[in-house]
Every structure is written in structure tokens, then in C-alpha cells.
Amino acid sequence: MKPVIKFICLWILTWLEVANGQSVDIVCSYIFIGSQYMCSFYGLEVPNNEQYHVTISGDHMHGFSDYNVQRLQVWSSNVSFVLPQFFTKFPNVEVFDIRSSGLERIQSNAFMNAGNLRIVSMIDDLEFIAIYPNAFLGATKLETISLNDNNIQFIHESAFNGLTSLKFLYLQNNKISYLPTNVFSSLISLDTLDLSRNFLTTLDERLLSNNFRLFTLSIESNQISSIGRNFFSNLFELLFLNLSGNECVNDSWVVDVASSNEIRQSLFPCYNYPKTSFHGYNHEIYS
Numbered sequence: 001m002k003p004v005i006k007f008i009c010l011w012i013l014t015w016l017e018v019a020n021g022q023s024v025d026i027v028c029s030y031i032f033i034g035s036q037y038m039c040s041f042y043g044l045e046v047p048n049n050e051q052y053h054v055t056i057s058g059d060h061m062h063g064f065s066d067y068n069v070q071r072l073q074v075w076s077s078n079v080s081f082v083l084p085q086f087f088t089k090f091p092n093v094e095v096f097d098i099r100s101s102g103l104e105r106i107q108s109n110a111f112m113n114a115g116n117l118r119i120v121s122m123i124d125d126l127e128f129i130a131i132y133p134n135a136f137l138g139a140t141k142l143e144t145i146s147l148n149d150n151n152i153q154f155i156h157e158s159a160f161n162g163l164t165s166l167k168f169l170y171l172q173n174n175k176i177s178y179l180p181t182n183v184f185s186s187l188i189s190l191d192t193l194d195l196s197r198n199f200l201t202t203l204d205e206r207l208l209s210n211n212f213r214l215f216t217l218s219i220e221s222n223q224i225s226s227i228g229r230n231f232f233s234n235l236f237e238l239l240f241l242n243l244s245g246n247e248c249v250n251d252s253w254v255v256d257v258a259s260s261n262e263i264r265q266s267l268f269p270c271y272n273y274p275k276t277s278f279h280g281y282n283h284e285i286y287s
């Protein structure tokens, strides 16, 4: 399409959206937190519709602009998905913190323009159940993702694709009962993975086969009764493992592990119950 025609089409589309009332303006408060210039939302309401035309306004502090915003905070709000406008408006955001805000999902390509993000924290949302395909694609500098204390049940196999710098992934206290085999396979720098307090029943032996740098693994308080025999084969640097509170280990199970041989031996009861790992996973959820 010729640029002029494209422009006219866009203009008509925008005009139609506005005419239909499918447009919403949200206002952020700009403040400093320590040395970080922040855009903060509190009590924000955005309709649960990804087609809305969202614009972000608000008065910057003197001498500052959108490019100076390093932190974005959304607390006690009503926002069902990640607004892409957060990152097109503030391309230099390093920390994104959303909590108790009615979040339901991380949609596909939610972080496509968040190339400078280092830390994402999305916690305390009982409505939060699904992470869609390629949800984090584009946020290549991400080092820490905290998704604990939600109600997450569905994580698509490609949800964490592209996160080769990610070191810390916190998924504890959710409702995860199934993890696709390759869900963590992009995470070649992963240092710490917390899956404790979920509903996992089995660990596929290929689940962590690409996470050579994993140092700390917490899977306590699930319902695990079977672990693939080669589950620990590629975890050369694993130094901390907590598997207490699962079905195939008892409460006196040792937490600090010295060698993978010791792990293999002490987990012998977990290898005795071969199970098929697939149980009615609903892929429709992402469509």
C-alpha cells in the first residue's frame, strides 16, 4: 500500500474507533522512586478488549519526557491484559510492576516493544490464568520474571520464547498442573526456577534439558509421583533442590544436594511409577 493511502486508512480507522467510542485515554502520574523516574497508575480501568485505541497522557515533571520513564507501575486497577501502549509510549522502561489489578492473561506479543525491560513483576491476581504463545517475545533483556501468587493454569509452550537472558523465574503458588515439555527450552541462562506450591504430578525428563546453568530449583509442595529418569541429566550446576511435600519423597528428604548421583539415588522411588504425562490439556484457551 502507498504511504498516503495507508495514512488515510489508518486515519479513517482511528476516526471510526473514536466515533464508536472504542477509544480510551488513561492518565499516569509521573513521580520519582529513589532515582527511578516512574509512570504510576492506581485505580486504572481499561475495558477487556484488545481492539481499543488506548492513549496515555499526564503531565511530566519539568525537564522529563516519555523517554526518561524507567519504571511502570499499575496497582489496584482493572486491566485484563498487558497494554502494548505501555511500551510504545515508554520505550526505555526497565521495570514493569502490576499487582492486584484484575489481570487475566499475558496475550501474544504483549512485550514486543519492551526491548529494555529487565524486571517484570505480575503478582496477586486471582483472575490471572493464562500465558499465551510468544507472550514475552521481544523483551530480550529480561532477567527476572515474577509471576507468583496468581491462578495461572495454562502456559503455552512458546510463552517464554526468546528470553535467552532470563535468570530468575518465579511461578510459585499458582494452579499449574501441566507444563509443556519445551516450555523452558529458550531459557539458556536460567539460574533459579521456583515451581513450588502448584499441582504438578509428573516431571517430564526433557523439561529442563536445555537449562544447563540452573542453580536453584524449588518444586516443593506439588503432587509429584513420577520423575523422568533423565530429568537431572543436564543440570550440571544444580546446587539447591527442594522436592519436599510431594508424593514420591518423604518429609525428611534432603534439600541441599552435592552431586547428581546423590539426587538420582535418593529419588529412586520417583522413578518407579511410570505415568503418561499428558492429561487433557486444552489448547483452545489461547484462541
Ligand SMILES: *[C@@H]1O[C@H](CO)[C@@H](O)[C@H](O)[C@H]1NC(C)=O
Binding pocket: 046, 047, 048, 078, 102
Ligand atoms: C472491571 O471491569 C469490568 C468491565 O471491563 C467490570 O465488569 C468489573 O466489574 C470490573 N471489576 C472491578 C473489580 O472493578
Ligand SMILES: *[C@@H]1O[C@H](CO)[C@@H](O)[C@H](O)[C@H]1NC(C)=O
Binding pocket: 220, 221, 242, 243, 244, 245, 255
Ligand atoms: C523445602 O520445602 C518445605 C515445604 O515443603 C519447607 O518446609 C522447607 O523449609 C524447604 N526447605 C528449604 C531449605 O527451603
Ligand SMILES: *[C@@H]1O[C@H](CO)[C@@H](O)[C@H](O)[C@H]1NC(C)=O
Binding pocket: 250, 251, 252, 253, 266, 267
Ligand atoms: C525417607 O526417604 C529416604 C530416601 O528417599 C529413606 O532413606 C528414608 O528411610 C525415608 N525416611 C522415612 C521416615 O521413611
